[in-house]
Amino acid sequence: MFVSYICTKKFPFTIMLKELISSQTCAKCRFCCTFDSSDAWELPVIDGQLAQTSALQHCRFDVKNSVCKFAPQYNSEGLFACPMLTENGCRLGDNKPFDCRLWPLRVMTAGNYYLLTLSPNCPATSQHSLTTIIEFIEKHNIAQIAFDNAQQHSQALHHYIDGYPVFAIKKITNKEL
Numbered sequence: 001m002f003v004s005y006i007c008t009k010k011f012p013f014t015i016m017l018k019e020l021i022s023s024q025t026c027a028k029c030r031f032c033c034t035f036d037s038s039d040a041w042e043l044p045v046i047d048g049q050l051a052q053t054s055a056l057q058h059c060r061f062d063v064k065n066s067v068c069k070f071a072p073q074y075n076s077e078g079l080f081a082c083p084m085l086t087e088n089g090c091r092l093g094d095n096k097p098f099d100c101r102l103w104p105l106r107v108m109t110a111g112n113y114y115l116l117t118l119s120p121n122c123p124a125t126s127q128h129s130l131t132t133i134i135e136f137i138e139k140h141n142i143a144q145i146a147f148d149n150a151q152q153h154s155q156a157l158h159h160y161i162d163g164y165p166v167f168a169i170k171k172i173t174n175k176e177l
């Protein structure tokens with residue numbers, strides 16, 4: 001059923017993730033859209049057409065990698081809210097970056113492998129059992145969809161970080177390198 005989404009940019013992770021975390025919970029929390037210096041590496045990487053065509057405020061275009069990255073300007077509490085964050089959530093809607101659509105799940109890399117991991121920092125997901133999360137990932141075939149989309153968002157991938165539970169692994173093929 002989800003095969004048709006694999007090659008599209010707007011695969012419906014956001015819709016699927018709502019099964020685990022309600023929109024209301026996300027809207028109240030905003031944790032994943034606010035950063036301090038320790039998690040600045042999680043700032044969204046805007047790629048594809050959105051990076052090329054939009055003049056996003058505070059977003060610096062990286063010509064070499066064809067991506068846009070926000071330059072954090074921390075407030076007096078040491079926090080930087082993503083400029084795309086509004087009272088009603090992300091202004092990018094369904095065009096939000098790959099990492100944001102997938103979060104709190106993440107595709108990370110370790111050597112020649114993609115890993116589907118889960119951020120241990122999401123307050124809402126941490127209320128679910130691992131079994132619930134595994135069943136959710138399997139039900140929606142999320143690992144395959146995430147891995148199949150990973151190559152076109154390679155600038156948004158991060159090296160594996162200890163402590164992130166791993167739910168699936170895929171060897172990166174020569175074609176994807």
Ligand code: SF4
Pocket residue numbers: 032033034044082083084085086089090091092096097100
């Ligand atoms: S791009 Fe949108 S979803 Fe991603 S961090 Fe910014 S406000 Fe949040």
